Amino acid sequence: MVIELTATAPQLKQTPLNSAHRQLGARMVDFGGWDMPVQYPAGTIEEHLRTRNHAGLFDVSHMGEVDVRGVDAIAFVNRLTSNDVSKLVDGQAQYSALTTPQGTVIDDLLVYRLAGDHLLLVVNASTTEKDWEWIKSHHTGDSVELKNVSADYCQLALQGPDAQTILQKLTDVPLAEIKYYHFTPGRVDGIDGIVSRTGYTGEDGFEVYAAADRAEQLWNKILDAGDTGSPTGVLPCGLAARNTLRLEAGMALYGNDIDDTTTLLEANLGWICKLDKGDFIGREALAQQKQEGVKRKLVGFEVTERGIARDHQDVVINGERVGQVTSGSPAPFLKKNIGLAYVPVEFANVGQQIQVDVRGKLVGAQIVKTPFYKRAK
């Protein structure tokens, strides 16, 4: 077999936790120009299951952050994104997208409202530069100050049913009072930061933003507080587990399931398209597409025969190649092989039988409801 080696590549960007990952024995990979841990010695399956059953800790410091301040902050971001920023209250976050005039996706992001005149946009790592240029290019007469503060922040995601108990040991912030998609400024282990009840795993959990130079302290303290090393303790988790967790939870991954060739409506993200909120980039195209109906749709599927569907494989229906798998993987918690794929809208129905071309072999699958996994509340 051919082994892809983990070589130290000095040209890659590093998060402040790079040496911490290496000390833990992580296998590092090039992820969109970042040198990131794909898995630790426990392995992807164990990391995935531990997050579902107890807790997992993820370094997501590679994500980008753009700070938007000024009296026009809300109006400015509302013009660039598809969800309705004006609906946010202080301390609330929102899933949204930067859209092209065609209604396709430049990036998906979180919009945090720190104050009426202060927003923080959290964007994907590999798209940070592109997003930053796009955002700046639309800054004309608005009274806003834009700053790319990506390098200033570290971001750690503590996810899983034990996340609250673990994090509470390190902070006086009453975590139980933070609702889903809300956040509060506060101190964790004495470090100033933002504690947000958000995540990308389908579990309850928190994302903590703090100064980049405190990342290692925060990382180690959370691992200690979570009794890492014990069979039920928190495990550091790599990008491979992050991917399988988000896929089970039916969440789109930018670059795979959504990009600048897919519209929000095709990707089932109509719920973040607030067409009535006033004008925004892409509104017209999306309104028209909504009226005419989409031609293809992103669906979830489960493989029903032996085989694992993978990214970019063709979807075959009635002998014809009609679409493509955008994310395909084993699902460690569900113990199934699942995926997301674009198919023509006439086939986008739960129960529809499809086939996936797995390296030349047609493997049977069936369209199912998403999310594949939903946690018990």
Place this chain on the structure above:
Amino acid sequence: MANVPEDLHYSKDHEWVRVDGDVAIIGITDYAQNSLGDVVYVELPKAGDEFSANEPFGSVESVKAVSEVFTPIAGVVAQINESLADEPESVNSDPYGSGWMVRLKMSNPGEVDSLLTAAEYEDFTKAETE
């Protein structure tokens, strides 16, 4: 450090070969399984399938990736390890034992001599990771 049993032969593609008369038992090395991560699926050929040397005969899949497995020597598949269908994780836990993949009736048993010894394979993997 990866386990490299003395009595086996090795390929640069990280397969091992154990000679049993005119049959070669083939699997992937400890170093390979460790690099791959959790194996969740193994695809093997059928008994009777014929392969020339360095041809892929199957694949191993981890959560993240698919890797082809090559036969370092030519031959006809005499038997496959059926238990890997239900227990692919044997490739991780016991790569040289219950994780074996195929028994191949060798077309040219002399080919074994061209493979790496344990010591040579160890040096090879060391050089690869440096």
